[in-house]
Amino acid sequence: MAIVTVPKKACAVNPLKMSQPIGGALAFMGVRKAMPLLHGSQGCTSFGLVLFVRHFKEAIPMQTTAMSEVATVLGGYENVEQAILNIYNRTKPEIIGICSTGVTETKGDDVDGYIKLIRDKHPQLADFPMVYVSTPDFKDAFQDGWEKTVAKMVEALVAPAADKEKDQARVNVLPGCHLTPGDLDELRTIMEDFGLKPAFLPDLAASLDGHIPEDFSPTTIGGIGVEEIATMGAAAHTICIGAQMRRAGEAMAQKTGTDFRLFERLCGLEPNDTFIMHLSQISGRPVPLKYRRQRGQLVDAMLDGHFHLGGRKVAMGAEPDLLYDVGSFLHEMGGHLLSVVTTTHSPVLERLPADEVLIGDLEDLETRAKERGCDLLLTHSHGRQAAARLHIPFYRIGIPMFDRLGAGHLLSVGYRGTRDLVFHLANLVMADHDENHEPTPQTWAGGAAHAPGAAHTSH
């Protein structure tokens, strides 16, 4: 339905996009006692680290090969070797996850080759889990880095499935990076309520949910263990969430022979009906009363919320899967997606209920929002300047969210998560109405040409 366009300008202004190496690094952070390592100059790591610290308000494990100018030109073997040895000796991780960057990809470092040499040279590392993903900064976006990294982890760490019988209760869940740790916990609860035993790869809910760790750890303080990933072949089911996870799902199917079911959306009524029925089917259990009631609550919330969200002119900037999930739901609530910007290509974009999707930046989003009189803005925290200039209600969604608390626990999945999202959005709109759009004796003075609906756009 939507036409995907790429604006023809040379300069990105107020970027929406973040780079793919840090998307990859975040995926590694969902593995227990992991140390993500960016192969690049130290700034590559430092910027990503600060970004995640500000978003999650947690200590973030992330290291660098600290490439200097000379090392960059001569090749980074020594730096990769030293970095791995230093991390291995000092922080005692269970896995090191390595992502390349723009600098080392421009030179063309063969990191897979390096790792092989390092394993040969240092016997203690011969079987130590190290996963390398190629993620040049000058290609693709954050979501792509996550996607490639999860697929690579499946390929490298999941043991080929033996013929032994699969455990019907075990479910592999491969979540996209648009889900928060809170979303993952919600899904875990739902699945466990069906008697299923889910294992999330990656599991940010166990590492970046803000719990107090057992001890100071320079590595991740939780997440799925490497040995648990190895046994994923024994699960009878695989569920992928977000179109970005198709690749990891295919890798899992190839490795283990377990087919996967992909849920592109988990926000909204219908997507959750499908999801809940799938769980009921694979578990062989009826839908628990709790979810029957939650469904009713969501329907009621949608009825109450449509008065406020219906007819809203929405400007939304997010990575493809988050955009498709929440954007489609806003459409189902009667909103119009009039200014839509995303970061990278994806098959879901064409199916978005909008006329046009731009692969662009927040300047594009703001310009179109202004032209088209949008009165609700959804994007990450960098939208705050645009929101102030447009003077419209602003809901923060996606990474980074550095100027509000609770980024890790915002819900958009499940009946309950969707219900709460409706309330948050409708409340924003109501507050905005009270503050900025109370009628005055002059509101309708312009006659029919100045209908009440237009009042929303005139600030």
Added chain:
Amino acid sequence: MSSLSATIQEVFNEPGCAKNQNKSEAEKKKGCTKQLQPGGAAGGCAFDGAKIALQPFTDVAHLVHGPIACEGNSWDNRGAKSSGSNLWRTSFTTDINETDVVFGGEKRLFKSIKEIIEKYDPPAIFVYQTCVPAMIGDDIDAVCKAAKEKFGTPVIPVNSPGFVGPKNLGNKLAGEAILDHVIGTQEPEYTTPYDINIIGEYNLSGELWQIKPLLDELGIRILACISGDGKYKDVASSHRAKAAMMVCSKAMINVARKMEERYGIPFFEGSFYGIEDSSDSLREIARMLIERGADAELMERTEALIAREEKKAWDAIAKFKPRFAGKKVLLITGGVKSWSVVAALQEAGLDLVGTSVKKSTKEDKERIKELMGQDAHMIEDMTPREMYKMLKDAKADIMLSGGRSQFIALKAAMPWLDINQERHHAYMGYVGMVKLVEEIDKALYNPVWEQVRKPAPWDNPENSWQNRAIAEMEAEAAALAADPVKAEAARRAKKICNCKSVDLGTIEDAVKAHALTTVEGVREHTHASSGCGACSGRIEEIFEAMGVVAAPPPAQAAPPAPEIAPDPLAAELKRRARKACGCKNVTVGTIEDLVREKGLKNIAEVRAATEANTGCGNCEERIESLLDDLLAPAALEAAE
């Protein structure tokens, strides 16, 4: 790139930088390229440093030429404030793609400059070079020059790709860029004898505005602040100032020094953190302006203002002093902030149990010793566990640090206050000091600590991770205490030089084997201190500990000067000149002499004779230990 490496060499030769003075000619050439450790580094890159230094210029467009990582992951992340334009918060990047990497990114850069001028019409554009375009050979100097000629807007190349070094090198490269392309390119509308520049102040959280009203009141005009709340025109015409104050000791020393060299603007290094520092800085500004032609009555007005502001601040702080009695602070931060904040906290009656000196120069450390006494815990490098133990053992009630270590304190359920650049509060000048004290009080006395320290009702408190961590550390310490061989090994294994990974034992052995007396000698034999050079102070401390009479500190050793013979007299004079009491300005030597000559026996007598320890009272322990040292031999003799 040749001009970039020439600029970097120039920065490494900066005579104003204490770290550079630690190095030999050959090491300066090597510069900072060796000091980053793969897998063990944590700081930002040179591009980050350049951006931090220049981004607070509010009305210019900052264009980052590189892939999305450099700008997309980091923009709008600093709390600098603007009184006017907010263009600096609009992010511009060429976001180069694979095609650009193959065919070159110069055209995209040129077009980007054009688009920015058409859409935003800024007074100038700063173009930041990053690693990838530097590697593929994009000549940003040429593009900026062409764009400037074509569009008539100044376009300033900032050549500071991340891989040339760490953040502080980037600060200086940014300074070079404005020295070369901005400062002195315009003339101010008018000048007064009261015009000053403030260099190295970024107006984080608006803290410049805690000082500016005072300067306004005195009729002193900030001609240019580099770069907090800076405007392009002000900086371009900043060469007409009469004097300058440099706020952050290392970040932009090259700017201050070269402006003195080129335009005859004298500068001093000062701080507005803490009451006394603020007063000293105001006095120094007035003094320099008078020297340069301002009316001498300025000093009277300055003194009157200082007296008024100090009284207001002291009155406000006085009510906290009883609440802070016996409260101990652990301060983890870098460089200049250490000593300036130490003074500030002591003024509030807090007891400092330790401060980090990881990024501090030798000079910084001397100042800390002056302020905190000889037995100050100077923490080189603490593991999170050690930091926690320090907090837990009630050696500290609160930790003040930058954002990175906040989670250690918070996860340990200990009060913590942010004092680095991401903080939300402004702590400069007299009002800022009062604010800092209020914030510490708020953190210390928040009832939340009692709540969050309670174990879950189903947990066995004995088995909490905190207790286990403490037990583990105690077991380790006990094992070392019981086994002298192990303890010695542990002592010798202490890392002295982080760049070259040289431990204490290696250095001690080398000193003994080759009878070394200088840092240069140690460097030759062990390679220690041949990286960033920051550990040369630590090596001198090893000499002291081993009883080797060390060579004079490198700060005094002019590069071509021949080896100066060790001078025990100078060392003794220096030792005696150290402050025992900061408030009443009493030196160690004064007390020692009085003890010897007049036979003072206890602190009360010292107080009566010298006024030492009659101010804040923090030096009590220091003086007691001084007395112990002096009186112990006499006591022993008496016992025999």
